[in-house]
Amino acid sequence: MITLIMETYQKPDYGKIFQDILKKKFPNKLNDFKFLLKKKDFSALDVIQLNNKIFGVINKENDSFNQKSRSYSQSDILYILNYQKEYSFSNTQVANHFKLSRNTVSKWKKIFNI
Incomplete structure (x- = not known):
């Protein structure tokens, strides 16, 4: 039987990370995502969805490579x-x-x- 070991670790503050990215690279989109950035706890699915909304899918090869490193x-x-x-x-x-x-x-x- 496979057992699942969940280690506790401190998650990055994705709200702050995405807010900084939007301020520096896309200041015109900052107001569009303000309500999403106020969340306290981001799931992996939230991060992926927000990343795709901000940057879009650049190309299939890059998207495939990024998929391998998701957890x-x-x-x-x-x-x-x-x-x-x-x-x-x-x-x-x-x-x-x-x-x-x-x-x-x-x-x-x-x-x-x-």
Whole structure:
């Protein structure tokens, strides 16, 4: 049986990071994202979504490379699996929606007994 070890660590202040990026590179977009930047706790999905809204997807190759270095917390994984259940998606459909591997979704379902 696979056990999941969740280490506690201090998360970066993504609100401050994105606010600094917007101030320096995109000052005209700062007001558009002010309500999102006030969140206290950003999930991995929030960070990915905010990053794509600010910068857009530059190219497929770069997006594929960035996907390899992503990590998801337990709450993010459970959100994805609940999303799948709520909309009755297959593993492939959820994987395409969140830009994951279908094998990753399958592995998460085995780990969390869903």
